[in-house]
Amino acid sequence: MNVEDLGEPQMICEMCDSAEIRFVHFMQNDRYPGTLACGAICAGHMESDLLRAEKRDKKMRSDASRRQRFPTRAGWRVNEKGNHLIKTNGYRVTVFKKGLAWGAVVSRPPIATPYFTREKFSNVTAAKMAAFDTMRFVEDNVPKPDPFRLLL
Numbered sequence: 001m002n003v004e005d006l007g008e009p010q011m012i013c014e015m016c017d018s019a020e021i022r023f024v025h026f027m028q029n030d031r032y033p034g035t036l037a038c039g040a041i042c043a044g045h046m047e048s049d050l051l052r053a054e055k056r057d058k059k060m061r062s063d064a065s066r067r068q069r070f071p072t073r074a075g076w077r078v079n080e081k082g083n084h085l086i087k088t089n090g091y092r093v094t095v096f097k098k099g100l101a102w103g104a105v106v107s108r109p110p111i112a113t114p115y116f117t118r119e120k121f122s123n124v125t126a127a128k129m130a131a132f133d134t135m136r137f138v139e140d141n142v143p144k145p146d147p148f149r150l151l152l
């Protein structure tokens with residue numbers, strides 16, 4: 001469903017309850033209720049595709065320094081509601097405050113489905129970095145719309 005780099009190993013895989021994970025794969029599977037936060041190996045088992053999970057994991061690792069710079073890169077603006085917005089590479093990222101926590105949503109027009117990060121970040125920087133993960137996830141996993149079909 002999504003991925004997130006926690007910055008350091010700071011949670012236990014919800015599938016095996018033993019692996020300490022930094023690079024989280026959010027998985028859904030008919031056999032389990034809700035969304036599970038998993039490490040790459042358990043994610044691979046859940047989707048019956050270890051290579052695909054490994055590829056996603058490697059991508060997160062290699063993007064780590066760009067992700068670090070994302071919150072301070074040029075192009076961010078703050079609107080009248082206090083949301084932080086950026087348009088980059090065809091994506092629209094909105095970082096918003098919900099209650100006491102920050103979250104973010106990524107969309108790529110004309111795809112109607114927005115992709116949300118968790119809404120549990122204590123600061124705007126962490127939410128921006130999670131938005132970066134979500135953006136890369138959409139880039140790699142959601143097919144670009146066929147331009148000819150859009151004309152119909």
Ligand SMILES: [Zn+2]
Binds near residue numbers: 013038
């Ligand atoms: Zn696991």
